[in-house]
Amino acid sequence: MKQDVVLAVDNLSVVKGGREILSISRLTWHKGEFTAITGPNGAGKSTLLKALAFLEPSRGRFFFNGEHIAGSDKILRARRRMAMVFQDPLLLRGTAMENVAIGLKIRGVRGRQRRQQARYWLDKLNIAHLADRDVRTLSGGEAQRVSIARAMALEPDVLFLDEPFTYLDMPTKAALISELKDLLTETGTTTLMVSHDLTDMPFLADRIIVMMDGSVKQVGPVEEVLVRPKSRQVAEFLGVENIWPGFLRQGADGNWLFSIEKTNCVLTAERGKGQNLTGPEVLTAACIRPEYVLTCPEASIELNAPNVFRGVIRAVFPLGYYYRFKIDVGFNLSALASVTQFPKLPRQGDTVSVFLPPEKIHIFDPVVAN
């Protein structure tokens, strides 16, 4: 096993109510890596986290810091190098200081040292001023900071976060995410976070695991998974609204030329790693995330360039600093654009120019070869 692999599991299986709710052949986590685990409700995300933290009866081979973990002694030792934060802060009665110190107390850290360590982590989470407050008087955001400080005080090798930001309002969440990222980078803590919120992931995570029906559908760096989903099912879950069936052929420059079915529109797409064409022309599908579709007022981009289209806005949805558009360019597409790109409010029926960057267009593996 590679030196910097902190956690690994082979042939993991969890059975509940007579049904296998988790089945994973192999997963590994490297030191300092932040992994986001996402997927629809009931996909098995929390079960995976709990199984890895030895909080869920399961079958499989577990490795922690290079050691095969089997038997209660080894499990207990591994458990002591892990910490978990849940959606609900789950604080015990008492002050913030007492809550942060509780794990240290259980691990036998003596009085003064324990208070010093707890104070250090309260300070790191910017809640030192709340040390003596009864936790019942804390806001949701403050309580979650106490919960994170309590976990970090154990200086875990692996930190498990199960949807820790769910109950926080946007500014509280944004501040905590930013501070947590710095803290985890500083400590080099390997972190696994279950999350539904795709907006957290590009900032926090190095890698995404997409789960469905108890198994892993895709694992990879954040950008790769978001831009190049392996299947239509994963793409749809990850919010890729633009998915078009069409015909793929190889262009002279090595890129793909993709003709969207039943239109005369041809897209140029950069070839992804490992993508090869099996025949002269194949039926498959292409996709692009709405945020990568560049939408501008009419005639503000050169129309003769590849992947530039003129289209008509069919619907505008204002979203604060963004507009979400439905646009007809000969085929229908969704786009997300910053309000700063438009000098005046765009309306239904307006003509716009649209550019689809070739490197952001993903071609699915062909399903039917000619």
Ligand SMILES: Nc1ncnc2c1ncn2[C@@H]1O[C@H](COP(=O)(O)OP(=O)(O)OP(=O)(O)O)[C@@H](O)[C@H]1O
């Ligand atoms: N005790 C149980 N008996 C039977 N099935 C169970 C039991 N506990 C969990 N399950 C099932 O296991 C599956 C995975 O549950 P899990 O909580 O891990 O999903 P999840 O991806 O975390 O979901 P969510 O996003 O809703 O929190 C679900 O279908 C759930 O109904």
